[in-house]
Amino acid sequence: MKSFEDIIAAEKGVVYQQxxxxxxxxxxxTLISQERALQRTKKKLAxxxxxxxxxxxxxxxxxxxxxxxxxxxVSSIDVMGxxxxxxxxxxxxxxxVLFSQRIVDLFD
Amino acid sequence: MQSDGELIxxxxxxxxxxxxxxIQRYADYVxxxxxxxxxxxxxxxxxxxQQSFLKSYKYLKAYxxxxxxxxxxxxxxxxxxxxxxRQENRYESLDEGAEATFYPELHxxxxxxxxxxxxxxxxxxxxxxxxxxxxxxADIGAFLGMKLGTVKSKLSRALDKLR
Numbered sequence: 001m002k003s004f005e006d007i008i009a010a011e012k013g014v015v016y017q018q019x020x021x022x023x024x025x026x027x028x029x030t031l032i033s034q035e036r037a038l039q040r041t042k043k044k045l046a047x048x049x050x051x052x053x054x055x056x057x058x059x060x061x062x063x064x065x066x067x068x069x070x071x072x073x074v075s076s077i078d079v080m081g082x083x084x085x086x087x088x089x090x091x092x093x094x095x096x097v098l099f100s101q102r103i104v105d106l107f108d
Numbered sequence: 109m110q111s112d113g114e115l116i117x118x119x120x121x122x123x124x125x126x127x128x129x130x131i132q133r134y135a136d137y138v139x140x141x142x143x144x145x146x147x148x149x150x151x152x153x154x155x156x157x158q159q160s161f162l163k164s165y166k167y168l169k170a171y172x173x174x175x176x177x178x179x180x181x182x183x184x185x186x187x188x189x190x191x192x193x194r195q196e197n198r199y200e201s202l203d204e205g206a207e208a209t210f211y212p213e214l215h216x217x218x219x220x221x222x223x224x225x226x227x228x229x230x231x232x233x234x235x236x237x238x239x240x241x242x243x244x245x246a247d248i249g250a251f252l253g254m255k256l257g258t259v260k261s262k263l264s265r266a267l268d269k270l271r
Binding site for chain 2: 003004007008011012013014015016017018019021022024025026027028029031032033035
């Protein structure tokens with residue numbers, strides 16, 4: 001009967017070879033690309049699902065009422081008052097800049 | 109010849125065919141390890157080799173280039189073997205009592221395969237890595253997520269079974 005050490009020594013000398021390395025690597029790479037394609041498809045499906053949900057949500061919202069409210073809000077804004085206020089603010093800011101430049105010139 | 113690190117770097121940049129070179133480089137090594145772990149079951153060894161390379165590709169981003177790729181791949185392979193064996197055991201427990209209709213043909217050194225037959229999957233990994241591939245106990249522990257003391261005690265228990 002062979003000893004443990006003899007069997008281990010004999011096994012160490014055995015060389016195992018993959019039957020067809022080219023075919024094996026090709027097959028593994030095919031499985032990898034297949035897996036990646038599956039992941040990509042899943043991602044696309046998820047995006048489509050989210051878009052569909054978003055679209056259906058938009059369609060379910062009462063758009064007519066919303067647009068009426070929006071129009072009412074826009075028409076309530078005092079455009080002339082807003083423009084006057086903007087003009088005064090920019091004028092004052094310009095005067096301030098000019099004034100500060102004068103002071104700098106005086107000190108120089 | 110390109111180093112393993114270069115091939116991995118190029119694979120990560122999108123060149124899958126570089127991974128093909130790595131597969132060809134280590135196909136025999138992984139297959140040999142699987143043959144020893146499965147006790148000469150060629151079909152099972154081919155299956156585990158394939159799973160190991162797939163898993164290695166999946167986790168390639170996590171590979172530390174300071175580490176030896178062969179060493180890293182060995183860890184992946186033994187864990188693949190463990191996972192597959194665990195799944196098989198689950199099915200076997202469902203099939204309890206049914207008569208076996210298929211016995212795989214053993215290829216290679218039958219003395220060795222008969223020797224390790226009574227060992228559990230984990231014990232087989234320990235014996236194969238320690239005595240055939242001369243791995244240190246610390247490395248084996250890192251592969252299997254075991255403490256050094258556990259590796260030593262399990263190895264000695266496995267040796268008792270063998271002797």
